[in-house]
Amino acid sequence: MLAVHELSAHYGPVRAVDHVSLEVSAGSVTAVLGANGAGKTSLLRTITGLIPASAGRVIFEGEDITRRPVEEIVRRGLAHVPEGRGVIAELSVDENLRLGGLWRGRDAAPRKEIYELFPRLHDRRTQLASRLSGGERQMLSIGRALMGRPRALLLDEPSLGLAPLLVAQIMAMIRRLADTLDLAVLLVEQNARSALSVANRGVVLNLGRVVADEESHRLAADEGLRHAYLGF
Amino acid sequence: MTKFIDLTLSGISDGAIYAAVALALVLIWRATRIVNFAQGAMLMITTFIAYAVIGAGASYVVGFLAALLSGLALGAVTERVLIRRVEHAPPLNAVIVTLGLYTVLVAVAGMIWGNTPKSFPAAFSLRGYTVGGTTLLFTPNDTFIVLVVIAVALGLAAMFRFTSLGLQMRAAAFAPEVARLLGVRVGRMFTVGWALAAVAGAIAGVLVAPSVFLGPNSFDPILIGGFVAAVLGGLDSPPGAVIGGLLLGLALSYVSGYEGSALVPLAALAILVLVLMIRPSGLFSAAQERRV
Amino acid sequence: MSAPAIPRAVRERTLLRSLSLVIVGGLLIALITGALSSYRNLQLAYGGYYFAALAGLTVLAGLSGQISLGHGALMAVGAYTSGLLIGNEGWALVPALVAAAGVSAIIGIPLGLAASRLRGPYLAGATLAFAVGLPALADKFPSTFGGENGLTINPSMPPSWLGSNFALERWEAWIACACALIVLFVLYNLVHSGVGRSLRAVRDDEIAASLCGLHVGRNQTVAFVVSAACAGLGGGVFTVVNQLAAPGSFQVQLSLYLLAGVVIGGLGSLVGAIWGAALLVFLPNWTTDLANSFSLSTNVSHNLPLAIYGVVLIAAMLLWPSGIQGGFRSLGSWLWHRRGRRSRSPGAPADRPSAAS
Ligand SMILES: Nc1ncnc2c1ncn2[C@@H]1O[C@H](COP(=O)(O)OP(=O)(O)OP(=O)(O)O)[C@@H](O)[C@H]1O
Ligand SMILES: [Mg+2]
Numbered sequence: 053m054l055a056v057h058e059l060s061a062h063y064g065p066v067r068a069v070d071h072v073s074l075e076v077s078a079g080s081v082t083a084v085l086g087a088n089g090a091g092k093t094s095l096l097r098t099i100t101g102l103i104p105a106s107a108g109r110v111i112f113e114g115e116d117i118t119r120r121p122v123e124e125i126v127r128r129g130l131a132h133v134p135e136g137r138g139v140i141a142e143l144s145v146d147e148n149l150r151l152g153g154l155w156r157g158r159d160a161a162p163r164k165e166i167y168e169l170f171p172r173l174h175d176r177r178t179q180l181a182s183r184l185s186g187g188e189r190q191m192l193s194i195g196r197a198l199m200g201r202p203r204a205l206l207l208d209e210p211s212l213g214l215a216p217l218l219v220a221q222i223m224a225m226i227r228r229l230a231d232t233l234d235l236a237v238l239l240v241e242q243n244a245r246s247a248l249s250v251a252n253r254g255v256v257l258n259l260g261r262v263v264a265d266e267e268s269h270r271l272a273a274d275e276g277l278r279h280a281y282l283g284f
Numbered sequence: 285m286t287k288f289i290d291l292t293l294s295g296i297s298d299g300a301i302y303a304a305v306a307l308a309l310v311l312i313w314r315a316t317r318i319v320n321f322a323q324g325a326m327l328m329i330t331t332f333i334a335y336a337v338i339g340a341g342a343s344y345v346v347g348f349l350a351a352l353l354s355g356l357a358l359g360a361v362t363e364r365v366l367i368r369r370v371e372h373a374p375p376l377n378a379v380i381v382t383l384g385l386y387t388v389l390v391a392v393a394g395m396i397w398g399n400t401p402k403s404f405p406a407a408f409s410l411r412g413y414t415v416g417g418t419t420l421l422f423t424p425n426d427t428f429i430v431l432v433v434i435a436v437a438l439g440l441a442a443m444f445r446f447t448s449l450g451l452q453m454r455a456a457a458f459a460p461e462v463a464r465l466l467g468v469r470v471g472r473m474f475t476v477g478w479a480l481a482a483v484a485g486a487i488a489g490v491l492v493a494p495s496v497f498l499g500p501n502s503f504d505p506i507l508i509g510g511f512v513a514a515v516l517g518g519l520d521s522p523p524g525a526v527i528g529g530l531l532l533g534l535a536l537s538y539v540s541g542y543e544g545s546a547l548v549p550l551a552a553l554a555i556l557v558l559v560l561m562i563r564p565s566g567l568f569s570a571a572q573e574r575r576v
Numbered sequence: 577m578s579a580p581a582i583p584r585a586v587r588e589r590t591l592l593r594s595l596s597l598v599i600v601g602g603l604l605i606a607l608i609t610g611a612l613s614s615y616r617n618l619q620l621a622y623g624g625y626y627f628a629a630l631a632g633l634t635v636l637a638g639l640s641g642q643i644s645l646g647h648g649a650l651m652a653v654g655a656y657t658s659g660l661l662i663g664n665e666g667w668a669l670v671p672a673l674v675a676a677a678g679v680s681a682i683i684g685i686p687l688g689l690a691a692s693r694l695r696g697p698y699l700a701g702a703t704l705a706f707a708v709g710l711p712a713l714a715d716k717f718p719s720t721f722g723g724e725n726g727l728t729i730n731p732s733m734p735p736s737w738l739g740s741n742f743a744l745e746r747w748e749a750w751i752a753c754a755c756a757l758i759v760l761f762v763l764y765n766l767v768h769s770g771v772g773r774s775l776r777a778v779r780d781d782e783i784a785a786s787l788c789g790l791h792v793g794r795n796q797t798v799a800f801v802v803s804a805a806c807a808g809l810g811g812g813v814f815t816v817v818n819q820l821a822a823p824g825s826f827q828v829q830l831s832l833y834l835l836a837g838v839v840i841g842g843l844g845s846l847v848g849a850i851w852g853a854a855l856l857v858f859l860p861n862w863t864t865d866l867a868n869s870f871s872l873s874t875n876v877s878h879n880l881p882l883a884i885y886g887v888v889l890i891a892a893m894l895l896w897p898s899g900i901q902g903g904f905r906s907l908g909s910w911l912w913h914r915r916g917r918r919s920r921s922p923g924a925p926a927d928r929p930s931a932a933s
Contacts, residue, residue, distance in 0.1 A: 100465065126467040138462045140455055151455050154448050155467030200467060319697035321704065369894050376641060377893045379700050380839055383645070384889025387832045391883035395876045500879075504828060508705045515698065546716035549709030556702055557690045 053078045053236040054099075054130070054204045059108035059118075061098040068094035070260035071108065074238075076204065076253075081230050081237040083251035083268060085244045085282055091260035092240040093135050096206045099238075100132040101125050113203065127155050131202035135209055135240075137189040139196070141182035145173055148181050148192055152199030159201065166195040169225075186213045190222065198229070204236040205229070211243045219243060223250045244282040248272045256281050286418055291541040292534065293422035298509075299533020300433035304488035305510025306517060306525035307437060308481040313519050314457040315477030316371055321382040322362070324507025325389035326482050327489035328500060330355040332393055334490050335404055335498055344407055351486040359482025363475045371474075393500040401499035410494065429491045436487055437526050440480070444522070453477060505549050509536065512556045518566025527568060582770050594764040598757045605753045614745035618817070619857050621745070624752025625651075625813040627853040628759045630837045631846055632806030635763045638844020639775040640796050642694075646687060646703030647807040648830030649710040652821070653680045654811025659727035659821035660720070669732050673755065673812040680808020681801050688800030692793035707831045714823040726822025729815060748817045755813050759806045763846060766802055771795045829882060836885035839892050842899025851900045859884060 054076045061069040068091045076082045084092050097103045099110050101122040109118045117125050126132065131152075139148055146163070153160025167174035170191040176184065181192060190210055197205060207226065211219040227250040230237045241247035248254050254271040256264040264277050271277060278284060305323060312320045320326075330351040338347035366385060370378045408424040444450035455463040456473035464470050488510075489503065496502045513532045517524025532555065539551040559567065609617055633647045654676035661667040661675055687706065691699050714721040721727065734747035766772050778792050815821045837856050841848025860881050867877030892899060898906070 102461065102464075122464040123467050123469050126465060132465045134462065134465060138459070138465070140459045140462055142458045143451070143454060147451055147454075150448070151451055151463070151466050151468070154452060196466065319701060321697075321700065366890060366894070373893075373897070374641070375697065376637070376643060376843070377897060379643065379697055380835065381890050381893045383700075383832060383835060384886045384893065387829075387836070387886030387889060388883055389886075390829075391879040391886055394879035394882070398875045399878065501828065504708045508701075508708050511701045512705070515701070544716055546712040547709075549705055549712065553702060553705035553709055556705060557686065560690065560694060560698060560702070 053113065054238065055111040056095075056099060057109045057111070059095070059098055059110060060106050061094055061103045062106050063094075063103075068103075068260050069098050069105075072257070072260070072262055073108075074255050074262065074265060076236040076238050078203070078236050079230055079234045080252040081226060081239055081250055083244070083247040083254045084238060084240045084257060085242075085247065085254055085271075086257035087281060087283075088242075090257040090281075092257055093208055094260070095257065096132060096134075096208050096238065096240060099206060100130060123155075126200070129200070129203035130206070131197035131200060131204070132206040133193045133197050133208060133210065136212070137186070137193045139181040139184065139189045139192050141180065144178055144180055145184065145192055146177040148196050149173075149177075149199055152196035153201075156200045161199050161201050163199070166198060169198075170195050187215070187218045190214065194222075194225075198233075201233075202235065204238070206238045206240075208240045209242060210239070211241060211246065219246055223247065226250055244278075245272070245284045286420075287541065290421040291537045293420060294426070294541075295534035295537030296530065297422065297426035297429050297533070298537055299513075299530035300430045301488050301492045301506060301529075302509040302513040302532050303526045303529025304433045304436060304484050304491070305506055306513035306529045307440065307522055308485040308488070309510055309514040310517070310519060310522055310525045311440075311477050311481035311484065313514070315453070315474045315481075316363070316367060316378075317375070318367060318371075318378045318382065319511070319519075320478075320481070321379065321507070322385035322389060323481070323485050323510065324503040325386040325393075325500075326355070326358055326362070327485035327506075328393060328498075328503045329389050330358065330482070330486035331404065331489035331493050331498055331503075332397055335397075335402060335493075338405060344405060348407075348490050351490045352483050355482040355486030356479045359479040360475050362482070363478035367474075367478065368471070390500045397498075397500075399500055401497035401502055404490075404493035404498045406494035425494065432487060432491060436484055437522070440484070440522060449476070505552075508549050508552050509533075512552045512559075515556060516559055516566055517568050521566070521568060524566060524568035528566070582768075582773070587769075590765060590768040594761050597764070598761045601757050601760070602754070605757075606750070609746045609749045609753075612746075612749075614743050617743065617745035617749040620749040621752040621813075621817045623850075623853040623857045624749065624756040625810040625817065626834075626837065626856045627756040627849055628810030628813065629807040629834055630841065630849040630852045630856075631756075631759050631763050632803035632810075633834055634838040634841065634844055634849050634852070635767060635846065636799055636803040637838060639767065639772055639779065639799050640691075641779040642691060642699050642796075643835065643838075643843075644687075644691070644703040644800070644803070645700055645828075645831045645835065646706040647803070647834050648826055648828065648832075649703075649707045650680045650684060650804045650807035651811035651814060651830065652710055652823075652826035653683050654808030655815045655821035655826065656714075656721060656727065656811075657808070658812035659729055659815040662732075662815070663727050663729040669751070669816065673751075673809060673816070676812025676815075677805040677809040680811065681805035684801045684804025684808075685797070688797040688804065689793075691800045692796035704828070704831075707828045711823040711826050722822070724823060726820055726824075727815070728820050731819055732816050751816060752813050755809050759809060760846065762802065763806065766799070767846070771798055775799055832882075832889075833885055836889050838899075840888050840899055842901035842903075843897075845899065845901035848899050848901035855888075 056072060056074050058071045058073055059069055060067065060071055072095055074082065084095065086092050094103060098105050101120055105118050109116055112128060112130055149163050149166055172188055173191055173195060184192060210222050223246050226237060226239060229235055239247055239251060248268040248271060251268040254266060254268045255262055256277060258281055264271060308323055309320060312318060333354045334347035334351035337350040338344060366381055370381050406425045408428050410423050410425055412420040412423050444454055452468045453473045453476060455468055456470040460470045492506060509532060513528035514525050516528030516532060535555060536548050536551055540548050629647050629651050633644060637643050657679040658672045658676040661672040690702055694702060715723055731744055734742045734744060774795050833856055837852030840855055841852035863880040863884065864877060867880060896903065
């Protein structure tokens, strides 16, 4: 579904993503873990083309999408929920949602579907997104990505700044989305334990390199890795 | 008293023009964070095109349409060919490019049509309304100007608010990166923004041409007025641009009426400097502070 | 604290270097003008006053990252000041030129205060309003400023100690070049002064600079006012050389010419201002020749220089933002590197900048 081969990216001389390879198949969740500055965000941004890849390839549904324009990649069904939630504060909740489905035209998910998933958004649909709480923004951001009925979903730290209960709910929902919509989910998380609890696989990054790529329960059971990189 | 009423009314009609030009500047600023100093020259060219079309025997309406279409094309081409290359350069570069475009367009107009101002036909009568025996300076054509500008402003507002094109344009302006991640073709939205701005400018040009005459530099004061109006409104806000345009139109009309038209651009400068000193983010901007 | 203290030794070195530059330049010009035809001397005089305005403009751009479109109008202020003082009041040349610079500086104060508050497009817009608005004043007060016809003055004759057959044009070239050298001296020292340093710090990072306690606003105002004075001096010389100050010479176009001049010379480069001045002097001649040889209509030939300036502005920004002087500089460093590399190790791989996107 989504395969990354030896992908590298730089900020000037700094190599943020260093020959990373990984795969996510439809209906599965792959967690990308690692300390601050490990290169997780940079990896996602390189996959969607926000940062040009300096080497390697990204294959999505059998086609090479490396170095395509961002909007074309997204329009193939690869949704990216950016770090820090990325809701457009100047637009209303409803407009943010509409925006997510515009490129799909008639085939976009009905907004009703998203509101059923996140009833709290429905209550606030006419408000500006700047008025939402952190958790609501996260819901909006995910809901907006789902509007385009993507085939793969890249999530950058959806748990950031959320209360533990909400984190558990969001994680459970991510699992459910992967199962019911047959989505390929690449889930970047600091919160390793809860991410691994819903993921099929876990990839650990350090200094831009993959240091572990295993099934999630094995990763969670690996004392050494847990201590060295995951902090639990 | 009649003079005051006259000046107020003509201030509204001038203000409508400033508002239209300010709207054009705001559209471009929102899309690409660039002040288009070529706006005055672009609307000068489109007005000359209308002049040429009408001169070739076509009707006023056809001339007007020619101005709109040429504005659309000029705006889009400018963004595609010139602006796209300086969008990521230091802001000074974009300023210089738009000034360069201004220079080229003024020169081209001078080459084709000469530097002597030409008279341009008005859509409606230029004889003032008569109320209770006194003839006002306000004319049916002024009514036309005000109505057209109101229609333009409302049309733009509706486009931004209710259409998906407008939604995408707003998203591209507020958060280009997020917009791209939602599949919005941001570059195309910028092109559309420039094209629409040039159309708004073209409308202003055709409307104001009968009263300023048509020459390569005739619209410089209009550009200044539009710029000041846009800054009054915060440079970011279309409603602010309209209100700013009207306020400026009134203020400058009084200056012109009581002190002479020669002082108008300098008065605009004084207002601009004052406003920027007191409220750098504009009188009506929602933004707290100008970006440093 | 207003500006970082500059060590005395450095200050003295700067002073010494600029002084010797000025003296050598002055001697050269004194000699060269003797060998030039009177037409060439006149062109040199034109170049002198353009240089004064361009140097002020380019230093402003280089130091504070701002461009002013008001320098054409500031030249007009200087031109009319010296025109009025010499023509109506019978002032001598030197005090009239000092006054031209002074009045422009005073006019520059409010603009400079505004400049210190305004970033990027705002200052350009404000100064554009100034450039559009100012020439109209000549019409507003026709009895003082002579309306469309402007002010005419008698030529300033060369002093008698230069001999009776000393050409007027040579004398005018001397005046203009002397002013250009004074401008060079002042600006060179400004750039290397504490004000110059702090302005560069501000340009590169305004917030950091104000945290360091640099008086951002005051220094920017100072830079603008000095720059305005240079333009005013240039304008004063304009009147002396052309014996005329008329609104037609100071339309917005002049500010655009000046902008083209500094851009093609390289924003921020004093040497670049020389290239810019040369462009402003020679381009109209070339285009006139061109127009004549292709027998273009007057409309076309009149507007050809303007078109070229516009194209130059655009092309320079898109293709070559560092201008002529920047081009020379990168050519120089390229040659330098080549030589260095060859002398190091013949087979060594080219030291490319570290691979990056
Ligand atoms: N815009 C940038 N310019 C230069 N370096 C950057 C930039 N963004 C990130 N970096 C560097 O690239 C490396 C990887 O950063 P990245 O944001 O991908 O880390 P991360 O794993 O997402 O961290 P976090 O968990 O804190 O979000 C870091 O060393 C960071 O300093
Ligand atoms: Mg991150």
